[in-house]
Amino acid sequence: MKSSTKNQAEGTLHKVKGKVKELAGKASMNSELEGAGKDEKRAGKIQKKVGEIEKVAGK
Template identity: 60%
Template sequence: MKSSTKNKTEGKMHQMKGMVKEVVGKAVKNRDLEIEGKIENLDGKIQEKIGRIEEVVEK
């Protein structure tokens, strides 16, 4: 698997996990879990963008 594909896939996975943590954190009023979810979501977005950049550079 190309590095770009791996980064895009893992980035999407982290975004989804982050969204779930954020929603659960809000539902149970756990601010730490909510913030952790937001951070993981953002990390996933960054990783996905890196994958897109790598894809362009590989061409």
């Protein structure tokens, strides 16, 4: 699997995991879990963008 495709797939996975954590934190009124979910979601977005850039650059 190409590095760009791997980054895009992992980025999507982190976005989904982050959203689940964020929603679980909201439901349980756990601000730490909600914050961790938001952070993981942001990291997933960045990783996915890195994969898209690598794909355009031909890596």
